[in-house]
Amino acid sequence: MLKAENLRKSFKKRLVVKDVSLQIQQGEIVGLLGPNGAGKTTCFYIIAGFLKPDNGQIILREELITHLDVAERAKKGIIYLPQESSVFRKLTVAENFKIVLERFKNNLKIMKEKLEYYVELFDLKDILNQKTYTLSGGQKRKVEIVRALLIEPQFILLDEPFAGIDPIGVAQLKEILETLKNEKIGILISDHNVRDTLKICDKGYVIANGEIIGKGTPEEILENDLVKEKFLGKKFFM
CATH class of the missing domain: 3.40.50.300 (P-loop containing nucleotide triphosphate hydrolases)
Structure with a gap:
């Protein structure tokens, strides 16, 4: 609580x-x-x-x-997500996730499995190679939240x-x-x-x-x- x-x-x-x-x-x-x-x-x-x-x-x-x-x-x-999008706009969705994964080099295999789970859960598989500035507001939110979820x-x-x-x-x-x-x-x-x-x-x-x-x-x-x-x-x- x-x-x-x-x-x-x-x-x-x-x-x-x-x-x-x-x-x-x-x-x-x-x-x-x-x-x-x-x-x-x-x-x-x-x-x-x-x-x-x-x-x-x-x-x-x-x-x-x-x-x-x-x-x-x-x-x-406790994760704070601001009103303004915090994704890296010029990077792809996959590259945004990669930045977070680099923090977990000692646990990379497990973190990649978690990422695959959340990508599937939030239906992001088809946009992994898109630049994030091309995404809708809802899609950007999904990317932000998946990044946050990787930190558990x-x-x-x-x-x-x-x-x-x-x-x-x-x-x-x-x-x-x-x-x-x-x-x-x-x-x-x-x-x-x-x-x-x-x-x-x-x-x-x-x-x-x-x-x-x-x-x-x-x-x-x-x-x-x-x-x-x-x-x-x-x-x-x-």
């Missing part, structure tokens, strides 16, 4: 995150939602390791990891994954997330796309004015009067 407990963060004496607590289990998709300026992004970056909280802690399976940065958390199995993560943090992709890409991404869930990977999504996030997540947290105003299943969030008042509006529907 990955937990954030009682997170607080201020910038220039302005309190932007107020005692936020949340948790993610492996094999679970969790949404982190909220209006602009609500503290959602700050909270997400604290969990990822880009920011240190003024108070509170991040715990991974009973181990305190608040002091660890993004790279150190990656070694613990337990949790993946997705920053605005639905931004800038067309409806086909959104559908592909939802399939990817379901696959990751079935692989027992915990997923935290921070996104402005409320409908698509709630359709895919098992539970969600809504932040407004720096604090959690609603949490629970998508159905519970949609029925929450405070969430309607502060974020969704009275006429919002799925």
